[in-house]
Amino acid sequence: MSFAISPDPSAPSIVEVGQLVREFGSTRAVAGVSFSLAPGDCLALFGPNGAGKTTLLRVLAGLLKPTSGSARVSGVPLPGGPLARSRIGLISHHTMLYEALSPRENVAFSARLYGIRDARARVEDSLRRMSMLDRADAPIRSLSRGMQQRVSIARAMVHSPQLVLADEPYSGLDDSGARALTALLRELRSAGTAIIIVTHNLTEGLSLATHAAVMQRGKFVRYDSADRIDAGAYAATYREALAASG
Amino acid sequence: MPARTRPLIERRWPLVADILFSAWLIARKDLSIEFRTRSAFLSAVVFSLLGLVIFYYAWDPTAVTATDLAPGVLWIIFTFSGLLGLHRSFGVETADRAIDALLASPVSREAIFLGKAIANLIFVVAVQAIALPALALFYNLPLGDVAGPLIAIALLAAIGLVAVGTLFSAMAVNTRLAELLLPMLALPFFVPIVIAAAQATAKLLSGRPVVEVSAWVKLLLAFDIVFVAACTLAYPFTVED
Numbered sequence: 172m173s174f175a176i177s178p179d180p181s182a183p184s185i186v187e188v189g190q191l192v193r194e195f196g197s198t199r200a201v202a203g204v205s206f207s208l209a210p211g212d213c214l215a216l217f218g219p220n221g222a223g224k225t226t227l228l229r230v231l232a233g234l235l236k237p238t239s240g241s242a243r244v245s246g247v248p249l250p251g252g253p254l255a256r257s258r259i260g261l262i263s264h265h266t267m268l269y270e271a272l273s274p275r276e277n278v279a280f281s282a283r284l285y286g287i288r289d290a291r292a293r294v295e296d297s298l299r300r301m302s303m304l305d306r307a308d309a310p311i312r313s314l315s316r317g318m319q320q321r322v323s324i325a326r327a328m329v330h331s332p333q334l335v336l337a338d339e340p341y342s343g344l345d346d347s348g349a350r351a352l353t354a355l356l357r358e359l360r361s362a363g364t365a366i367i368i369v370t371h372n373l374t375e376g377l378s379l380a381t382h383a384a385v386m387q388r389g390k391f392v393r394y395d396s397a398d399r400i401d402a403g404a405y406a407a408t409y410r411e412a413l414a415a416s417g
Numbered sequence: 418m419p420a421r422t423r424p425l426i427e428r429r430w431p432l433v434a435d436i437l438f439s440a441w442l443i444a445r446k447d448l449s450i451e452f453r454t455r456s457a458f459l460s461a462v463v464f465s466l467l468g469l470v471i472f473y474y475a476w477d478p479t480a481v482t483a484t485d486l487a488p489g490v491l492w493i494i495f496t497f498s499g500l501l502g503l504h505r506s507f508g509v510e511t512a513d514r515a516i517d518a519l520l521a522s523p524v525s526r527e528a529i530f531l532g533k534a535i536a537n538l539i540f541v542v543a544v545q546a547i548a549l550p551a552l553a554l555f556y557n558l559p560l561g562d563v564a565g566p567l568i569a570i571a572l573l574a575a576i577g578l579v580a581v582g583t584l585f586s587a588m589a590v591n592t593r594l595a596e597l598l599l600p601m602l603a604l605p606f607f608v609p610i611v612i613a614a615a616q617a618t619a620k621l622l623s624g625r626p627v628v629e630v631s632a633w634v635k636l637l638l639a640f641d642i643v644f645v646a647a648c649t650l651a652y653p654f655t656v657e658d
Contacts, residue, residue: 232517232521233521234520234521252525253525254523256522256523257522257523261517261518263514263517265513265514265517267513267515267517267518268515268518269450269512271450271453272449272453276449281518281522283442284443284522284523284524286523310453
């Protein structure tokens with residue numbers, strides 16, 4: 172199934188995915204997904220465990236090679252080397268942090284890897300946005316899971332990515348952290364960043380989304396753009412997908 | 418986050434300089450982590466000193482001279498203590514999938530490998546800097562005249578060991594038996610380096626002229642060039658699925 176989900180066909184796409192397939196041995200984790208996202212679009216991706224959502228994000232992040240099909244970020248084919256990767260911010264339910272280092276050191280390390288100008292100011296700004304400045308010098312291992320997730324989000328945003336890939340980003344966040352993340356994602360969207368968010372929380376996901384899809388067995392089984400998203404219908408499709416996955 | 422008004426990413430250096438700079442960032446990060454925890458370094462130093470003590474008490478000076486025994490002891494200790502640090506090298510990346518952030522960053526795979534290798538080299542050299550004087554002390558070896566060439570040989574051998582060990586550490590880290598697999602994979606490749614280093618050390622300690630070890634030094638140099646180049650080029654394949 173294929174969806175062209177850019178609201179304006181003339182707008183330059185940040186993400187273009189065409190018949191993307193990713194197999195692990197005989198298992199098709201992603202089975203021919205196609206879509207495109209323009210700047211400011213947010214695709215909320217729902218689906219049961221094992222539906223292929225994380226695999227799709229890992230392919231787009233350049234961590235996995237597609238078996239077939241194509242994927243482009245800002246026109247650069249994936250896996251596209253440093254140029255494509257520099258435009259992507261990755262958030263996961265894994266924090267991807269070094270527990271012996273502090274939040275400031277973790278975010279600064281990332282900023283330097285991305286070759287960011289005025290890195291120090293960007294690091295402080297990212298930490299401030301996630302309300303982590305007061306714990307910026309404590310070792311990661313001494314922070315709660317939610318605080319670690321906040322730092323992980325600050326790390327992923329420090330280079331102002333054009334595309335944010337968020338795999339269950341609300342994992343471990345308390346209400347305050349979740350509100351901060353939602354506000355941040357909204358602001359990124361309005362600044363032209365495209366977002367793909369994988370979540371099991373329909374309300375949270377749909378509140379951010381300009382587009383939504385339910386994924387099952389590697390395929391999109393439902394897709395709608397903002398003006399046609401019906402939360403009730405999504406809940407029903409999601410329940411069906413969960414039931415079908417056992 | 419403010420909207421971007423100018424390019425945020427600055428890449429003006431030539432590719433090689435860019436790779437080396439990124440590698441140094443990664444090495445510095447690894448060394449910072451090791452400096453904070455000191456777990457692998459202390460383990461390696463304690464292992465080295467314990468090894469020296471055990472060999473010392475098992476040694477019969479009337480049957481084997483110190484200069485005959487010391488090269489073997491030295492390189493056994495360097496090899497196995499180095500493995501402790503090599504195992505940890507990619508272990509710090511797996512704790513909460515930090516390696517994913519590293520691989521998703523614009524840094525080249527070669528820079529990641531070189532960064533890890535540089536950190537491992539500094540680790541191994543630091544262990545050597547403690548073990549070598551301890552060896553001289555235990556076995557009453559006059560290292561004064563041969564200290565320079567011996568340090569050069571230790572450094573050359575360390576480069577080869579670290580190149581091979583870092584590659585196999587990357588390959589073994591995601592397996593369930595990583596601690597067992599790393600030595601099983603790496604030790605056969607260590608053999609030619611250790612033989613060359615031990616032979617060169619033996620000649621130096623027995624008072625032979627430095628020129629006599631030049632063949633072994635050239636061999637070590639050749640191993641280093643081949644292993645560093647081959648392992649750097651091979652590393653990207655270990656992170657491809």
